[in-house]
Amino acid sequence: MSLSSSEIIVDFRQVVVVLLVTISMLSRCSSGSKCEFKAIFNFGDSNSDTGGFWAAFPAESGPFGMTYFKRPAGRATDGRLIVDFLAQALGLPFISPYLQSIGSDFRHGANYATLASTVLLPNTSLFVTGISPFSLAIQLNQMKEFKAKVVEYHSGNKKGSTTTKLPSPDIFGKSLYTFYIGQNDFTSNLKAIGVEGVKQYLPQVVSQIAGTVKELYGLGGRIFFVLNLAPVGCYPAFLVQLPHNTSDLDKFGCLTSYNKAVVDYNNMLKEALSQTRRDLPNASLIYVDTHAVLLELFQQPTAHGLRYGTRACCGYGGGTYNFHQEVYCGNTKVINGTNVTASACKDPNNYVSWDGIHASEAANKITTLAILNGSLFDPPFPLHKLCDLQHIG
Numbered sequence: 001m002s003l004s005s006s007e008i009i010v011d012f013r014q015v016v017v018v019l020l021v022t023i024s025m026l027s028r029c030s031s032g033s034k035c036e037f038k039a040i041f042n043f044g045d046s047n048s049d050t051g052g053f054w055a056a057f058p059a060e061s062g063p064f065g066m067t068y069f070k071r072p073a074g075r076a077t078d079g080r081l082i083v084d085f086l087a088q089a090l091g092l093p094f095i096s097p098y099l100q101s102i103g104s105d106f107r108h109g110a111n112y113a114t115l116a117s118t119v120l121l122p123n124t125s126l127f128v129t130g131i132s133p134f135s136l137a138i139q140l141n142q143m144k145e146f147k148a149k150v151v152e153y154h155s156g157n158k159k160g161s162t163t164t165k166l167p168s169p170d171i172f173g174k175s176l177y178t179f180y181i182g183q184n185d186f187t188s189n190l191k192a193i194g195v196e197g198v199k200q201y202l203p204q205v206v207s208q209i210a211g212t213v214k215e216l217y218g219l220g221g222r223i224f225f226v227l228n229l230a231p232v233g234c235y236p237a238f239l240v241q242l243p244h245n246t247s248d249l250d251k252f253g254c255l256t257s258y259n260k261a262v263v264d265y266n267n268m269l270k271e272a273l274s275q276t277r278r279d280l281p282n283a284s285l286i287y288v289d290t291h292a293v294l295l296e297l298f299q300q301p302t303a304h305g306l307r308y309g310t311r312a313c314c315g316y317g318g319g320t321y322n323f324h325q326e327v328y329c330g331n332t333k334v335i336n337g338t339n340v341t342a343s344a345c346k347d348p349n350n351y352v353s354w355d356g357i358h359a360s361e362a363a364n365k366i367t368t369l370a371i372l373n374g375s376l377f378d379p380p381f382p383l384h385k386l387c388d389l390q391h392i393g
Helices: 003-027 052-056 082-088 124-128 136-155 169-173 184-189 190-199 200-218 236-241 256-277 291-297 361-370
Strands: 037-046 109-111 175-180 225-226 284-288 309-313 332-335 338-341 351-353
Touching: 003 225, 003 338, 037 082, 037 136, 037 256, 052 136, 082 175, 124 284, 136 169, 136 200, 169 190, 175 190, 175 200, 175 361, 184 190, 190 256, 200 256, 225 256, 256 291, 291 361, 351 361
Parallel strands: 037 109, 037 175, 175 225, 225 284, 309 351
Antiparallel strands: 332 338
């Protein structure tokens, strides 16, 4: 396929913008700072929620957090999430949830993600299915309020304070803005309207993400990582819950039609970000293909040091998926007159899926390592040159 001269010029301009931003950041990094990024501001759902939902609705119990924290830590996995690993690699502490009032330290950013959040505003019918009220639009408003409070605090405290847990007002242009959201928009109505019905509103999801990036750019943000959607057709929960025939499964045991719809969505997101990039001079807007890593892990777990792909570590029922839709991880319920508990396996480091819906710490770590080496970025982004990346053990 040949490109017109105008398309070539536009593509060349995108490359030039990315190069100029990178050169600018590299020149600032040469001053001796270990990393250009002084903070992370994250927007998302349970895949990157570090405690926001449980701060708002306290209820989490074990075995969540068993691998790293040795206790429930507000994360929907057995240990650390991708955003945790990213923070560690950049030499930052874990990013405090915006909704957590006790023990939070916002000097290095804030995490607005909450479990069950959607990109689009939830409606009444979605609330019935357990969708969070903290949609992306709400998270953006929280970010705006946060910045306003930071500016207000420092303008009224000219001598400064050594005890504040707030960042300096110039932090917003020195931060990494990350997005890991959209899965609930895709999965929440699959049972009700099917994959073809869900496809109808996915363009709105993509548009909302792009619009949010633009608004954050207006607040001073310049570097954005947008993680794409995971292959939900490989997750044990959806393999149990979603209607399908044996013919719908590929040779790896994943749902073909649902995963194809995810690929279509991801391509749509990638194109939308490409279009948005043209409207944001002096910014780097990076599409992060975590889908590729997770799909590989589900399909070939043993090739990456794992054992189980489409089987949950924490669940009930055993069998192929070890997931029962009436007994969620950590819960106990009466089934056929017997008390049963969805308990955790002893070796979550061998599983791709923690609880049938979310990735294990092991899978999150492998995915983060791929992010850090730059293999998932579009366009390419030299993160390893901008920061002295720290070891993530």
